[in-house]
Amino acid sequence: MKTVTLYTDGACSGNPGPGGWGAILEYQGREMELSGGQENTTNNRMELTAVIQGLKRLKEPCIVELYSDSKYVIDALQKGWAQGWKKRGWIKSDKKPALNPDLWEELLELTCLHTVRCHWVKGHGDNPKNNRCDEMAVEQWKRLRQQP
Numbered sequence: 849m850k851t852v853t854l855y856t857d858g859a860c861s862g863n864p865g866p867g868g869w870g871a872i873l874e875y876q877g878r879e880m881e882l883s884g885g886q887e888n889t890t891n892n893r894m895e896l897t898a899v900i901q902g903l904k905r906l907k908e909p910c911i912v913e914l915y916s917d918s919k920y921v922i923d924a925l926q927k928g929w930a931q932g933w934k935k936r937g938w939i940k941s942d943k944k945p946a947l948n949p950d951l952w953e954e955l956l957e958l959t960c961l962h963t964v965r966c967h968w969v970k971g972h973g974d975n976p977k978n979n980r981c982d983e984m985a986v987e988q989w990k991r992l993r994q995q996p
Contacts, residue, residue, distance in 0.1 A: 851911040854902040857981035858894025868988025869898035870981035885988030896951040903958040917971030
């Protein structure tokens with residue numbers, strides 16, 4: 849299987865508010881930048897969307913080294929929380945509803961196709977690719993905020 853690296857970030861102005869996401873796919877020294885946004889969303893939805901959109905670009909099953917500054921995404925995947933929420937009908941262990949079940953459902957389907965290895969990185973830190981994803985995400989929500 850090919851090994852690709854996926855860097856992702858999401859951003860939101862207000863929570864909820866206009867949001868954006870950015871992703872960088874890297875394979876054998878080549879990079880592809882992806883970004884997008886939504887008018888009324890949350891930061892966590894944008895974090896999830898960035899990962900989903902990156903994985904959806906892959907044309908075959910891959911080993912994916914995922915780098916994200918979102919503890920929400922990394923912990924839910926790495927620690928099996930999202931799988932548990934799904935098994936309980938999108939209910940968390942504290943009996944409260946899990947947020948964003950539509951996006952988690954899509955992401956879990958994609959993680960069945962690929963081997964995803966999660967890596968948490970400090971946001972706004974020393975990782976230039978994560979910082980670039982943040983720039984793209986912020987550009988997207990700013991663009992949405994300026995629309996009439």
